Amino acid sequence: MxxxxxxxxxxxxxxxxxxxxxxxxxxxxxxxxxxxxxxxxxxxxxxxxxxxxxxxxxxxxxxxxxxxxxxxxxxxxxxxxxxxxxxxxxxxxxxxxxxxxxxxxxxxxxxxxxxxxxxxxxxxxxxxxxxxxxxxxxxxxxxxxxxxxxxxxxxxxxxxxxxxxxxxxxxxxxxxxxxxxxxxxGTALSLKGKKVIVTGANGTLGQALIKQLYLKGAKITALTSQEKELFISVKNQQIPIKTVTWQIGRESELNQLLTKTDILIINHGINVHGEKSAEAIEKSYEVNTFSGWRLMELFLDTVKTNQDKATKEIWVNTSEAEVNPAFSPLYEMSKRTMGELVTMKRVNAPCIIRKLILGPFKSNLNPIGIMSAEWVAQQIVNLAVRDFRDIIVTINPLTYMLFPIKEFTTANYFRWFTR
Incomplete structure (x- = not known):
């Protein structure tokens, strides 16, 4: 035989x-x-x-x-x-x-x-x-x-x-x-009545996200650096959104607001494109990495009760720059660093932390983006209510293959070598 x-x-x-x-x-x-x-x-x-x-x-x-x-x-x-x-x-x-x-x-x-x-x-x-x-x-x-x-x-x-x-x-x-x-x-996460904070609320994606969350019944607080009240358009009506003005570096002033929040969406960012000066490096990391990290730490400190553990969440827009080039080195580096920090924190986090891994969408940061922010926001919410912890929205098929591998290996590395 x-x-x-x-x-x-x-x-x-x-x-x-x-x-x-x-x-x-x-x-x-x-x-x-x-x-x-x-x-x-x-x-x-x-x-x-x-x-x-x-x-x-x-x-x-x-x-x-x-x-x-x-x-x-x-x-x-x-x-x-x-x-x-x-x-x-x-x-x-x-x-x-x-x-x-x-x-x-x-x-x-x-x-x-x-x-x-x-x-x-x-x-x-x-x-x-x-x-x-x-x-x-x-x-x-x-x-x-x-x-x-x-x-x-x-x-x-x-x-x-x-x-x-x-x-x-x-x-x-x-x-x-x-x-x-x-x-x-789509009943693995209910957004009805949830108190949600969105940073970068005045940006293209921020406004689109606020609208989608509002349509799901969430109670939104928009965080923006600009001194103006934000509105969203729903069925030809202008709906005012509770708006709080804040500045990068003053995250601790938001502590009381974070205590009363169910979901924190860290969405603010900056893209200095081809710049590489000391000022550009400092600004990129301060906005894209350390500001979000400080907010995350403050929010995690508010998770104390069983209800907090069951209902509180953080969503972080880290971008597909975690695994793919964005043709903007400082943007990639600062976003990747934030992504690594998020992965490390959620190894033993007291609440759910979701990553938003987004491809190129048209916005002020990326005027040549391919996807529309409205469509991206809709997909984010649709995947969140189906309890995807890594929410990937992109036209690049490589991201769907590379990111899970990267996240699995990095998470296990942190699990083995951190306390």
């Missing part, structure tokens, strides 16, 4: 084993998607909401229960029906796979993985409904009390992520275990 035949046998055997395991994994993902769709429908369809509303009557903001009796009732009215719907759809999945003969008969038992998985939820709901001791601690992990030891997770639901569904916006954060449905629907 030749090497080719042996390789073919090995590959064939591997596929024969892998295919049933994939089908088993898909059965678990399937019931989780069913649960999240059921949860979403329970917020928009009144008959289901009458049952689901019991769940929202249970908890106080510290996740202690308002009433043990209501907690037990909610498991009968919400959690048990939800798990039974999941179980029903797990049967549909299993019968479909068996009928279509997608799996070897010897491995057909694996199609019931989703059903066995769902039965743990059913048993947990019954145990909690009966008041079995410690059943809640073992089976209801996203509602446990105590300090949050991490920030809202990105791909999987943890306590801070689910806390937001109860106390930030009940019309968002629907997912129970994996965040796929929220990311698809």
């Amino acid at each position: 030749g090497h080719t035949e042996v390789l073919e046998i090995v590959i064939s055997s591997a596929l024969a084993i892998a295919a049933p395991l994939v089908i088993a994994l898909c059965s678990v993902i399937w019931v989780e998607l069913v649960r999240d769709v059921y949860h979403f429908l329970a917020h928009v369809w009144q008959p289901l909401y009458r049952l689901h509303s019991w769940h929202h009557r249970i908890f106080k903001p510290d996740l202690s229960v308002n009433s043990e009796a209501i907690y037990r009732q909610a498991n009968w009215y919400n959690d048990l029906p939800e798990s039974l719907v999941m179980l029903t759809f797990s049967f549909i999945y299993a019968f479909t796979v068996i009928q279509t003969q997608w799996i070897n008969p010897d491995y057909q038992w694996l199609v019931w993985t989703g059903s066995f998985y769902t039965l743990t939820f059913t048993a947990g709901a019954i145990a909690r409904g009966l008041g079995v001791p410690y059943a809640d601690a073992i089976t209801d992990v996203t509602h446990r009390q105590g300090d949050f030891t991490n920030i809202p997770a990105n791909l999987f639901v943890n306590r801070p992520y689910h806390w937001r569904h109860h106390f930030d916006d009940q019309n968002a954060y629907f997912c129970g275990t994996i965040t796929v449905i929220d990311r698809i629907m």
Whole structure:
């Protein structure tokens, strides 16, 4: 038997084993998607909401229960029906796979993985409904009390992520275990009612971002160095935006404002193009790097409570100059330095920090930009509400390949060699 035949046998055997395991994994993902769709429908369809509303009557903001009796009732009215719907759809999945003969008969038992998985939820709901001791601690992990030891997770639901569904916006954060449905629907971050500060607000992108955030229901404070009130145009109406005048180097004067802010967007910058004088170097780093870094540090010091950890965020416009040339050396160098600082800080940051990796858009800083600032701002917000932590908006395909590699390696370097 030749090497080719042996390789073919090995590959064939591997596929024969892998295919049933994939089908088993898909059965678990399937019931989780069913649960999240059921949860979403329970917020928009009144008959289901009458049952689901019991769940929202249970908890106080510290996740202690308002009433043990209501907690037990909610498991009968919400959690048990939800798990039974999941179980029903797990049967549909299993019968479909068996009928279509997608799996070897010897491995057909694996199609019931989703059903066995769902039965743990059913048993947990019954145990909690009966008041079995410690059943809640073992089976209801996203509602446990105590300090949050991490920030809202990105791909999987943890306590801070689910806390937001109860106390930030009940019309968002629907997912129970994996965040796929929220990311698809744009409900992985709610901007409704959020107090947002935007620096560089008088710039082209700043104004476009303010408009998009306003349309999502955010309460905006515009930070600008100019002594004038800013307006945005919405449906042919001029909407005044709360405007605060500030100067680079006086970031500490904003401390009280930052304390009351949910999302800080660091967007200000300068481009000295081909200059390389000592004054140009100092100005580029002061505006593009150190000013933003000082604001970031001040804001991070305001993150103290569970609510702060769950809802506060920083968005930093670092530019695709982090990985690609911008044909403006000082702009590239100062932006890259800011990007490195952001990467280092978010290794163990107490709140979410997002990077805005933006390609060339037309603005006062870059009059020959290709993309429109309005379109870029729209994409930023669309990706943010889908919980992208690195928001890349560019026409350069290399950035989509190079930046994740650079960010992964740099983040791990900082994780290994910093405390």
